[in-house]
Amino acid sequence: MSDVTLRADLGHWRGWLLDQAPGSRWQARLGRWYRAWLGFRRNGLAMTGFGVVLLLVGIAIFAPLIADREAATLQVLTQRLEPASWQHWFGTDELGRDIYARVVFGSRITLTIVALVSAIVVPVGLGIGLPAGYFGGMVDAVLMRITDIFLAFPRLVLALAFAAALGPGIENAVIAIALTTWPPYARLARAETLTRRRAEFIEAAELQGASHLRILLTQIVPLCLPSVIIRLTLDMAGIILTAAGLGFLGLGAQPPAPEWGAMVSSGRQVLLDQWWVATIPGMAIFITSVGFNLLGDGLRDVSDSRAG
Template sequence: MSAPFSREWLLSDAPESRRQAAWGQRYQAWLAFRRNGLAMAGLAVVLLLLAMALLAPWLATHDPGAQNLGVRLAPPSATHWLGTDELGRDLWSRLVFGARITLGMVVAVVLLVAPLGLIVGCAAGYAGGMVDRLLMRVTDVFLAFPRLVLALAFVAALKPGVESAVIAIALTAWPPYARLARAETLTVRNADFIAAVRLTGASATRTVLRHVAPVAVPSLVVRVTLDMSSFILTAAGLGFLGLGAQPPLPEWGTMIATSRRFILEQWWVPLIPGIAIFLASLAFNLLGDGLRDVLDPKQR
């Protein structure tokens, strides 16, 4: 008998338990994902960015808020690896601390929109009738406006800041997830296993949470991963327009906004946070494409 979690145990054609079958399926999905070189590159960059955000206090070579006008707009050197900005602040240190703010905003948005979209979509698809029409018309209202324009309106109604930007992005980003969850729910609402669950006397809430919602989760994971690049760009856009993170916070979009007038002479000052935004967006797109190939059965 193969040892648990060995390769033979995971790839067994005749699993002896549900636990072995579940882990075997996960391992086969990982093997399929690993064959995608671009997806692995995206995963590596995402993990690198997350590590940079978590280890920012140890990776930073200077205080990100410390000003030194004597070295303002200095080019990259051994002392300041990526140069300094218009106030003499070290760009490398601000970049790594900015990863905390930018990626933290993205994670906060995902934690808000994914559960909200899943609950709304599953409830609409499972209940049907008036509930479905009401929830979908509300969804249509939010979908009728461009996301950035609606986010700008929400931030203007609140006040500029990180919290307001997260709330604004979340309020504009949940409708596609509700649509997706509703479509997945409609495909299984009349399935035999759902009918069997109803016959056992399970309530509608338990049926949706325990048996319908898990069916929609893989599609939502793929959509969330693909949309993270959009969240990063929206957060950076709000920061660039002065409605997101406020100076002196080292958020990447804000860093570009405060240094855009130096783009011709001291080009490295706005370019460095721009490259960070580009790499983060590209990495999440590559990761999302790889997850879609693995988790979406229509792609197989």
């Protein structure tokens, strides 16, 4: 295919996506997504965050190709606390394990925790917030008072309490973080539902005999999801920091798993002399958190501009 033909095809698709009079619902939906992408792409900081997140996902997926799995756990005491070199790009830790390999494979643990927490908090938040906003009355009062109880405690303190009660481990850390993260999503879902509860399309669905469950799932949930996804992206940094905090205190992933928070904890004893042991995983936590924050800010800006 020649360059002229390729440019012509791209121009055709661009014109089809930006058509002001779409011929189908699918074309209209794709057009909205494409306009949102164009607005997002103009935000340099948001694109930077998007690049950081893509890089993290790529590192996690292709970790076995870019690092030696055995070097992440193999203890070579004769090579302990070595500085960066061609053999060990980020140096070695107190047990002679390669820090570069541990950081690379630690990205898998971080993304696993983030994915599992997200898979829990979004359904739980929607499951509590939607009925509260839709039915109101006693249902709203009971569900929101439960939410207020969880919101009354600092997230990290509550996560530490749950993790200590459940015991150390990634699974228990995920449960502990999820139990402290869902309340804002319930509040957000309730607010979104309240603004649309008396909308004409909801009343039309009720007149047609649609059940409450069908209205919630087909009419209100799709309208709540964009706000929930933006909030989730902004909360990713907090989830990562909480997971790292639990790992730092020994309540997250257990040795020899290369979890970033645990790596920072193991290097704090030699921070002044062998700074790389704690600093490298700390920088990984910092860069990942900033990347998710920038991505969330960009998504929020695009959402606000579309709303305006």
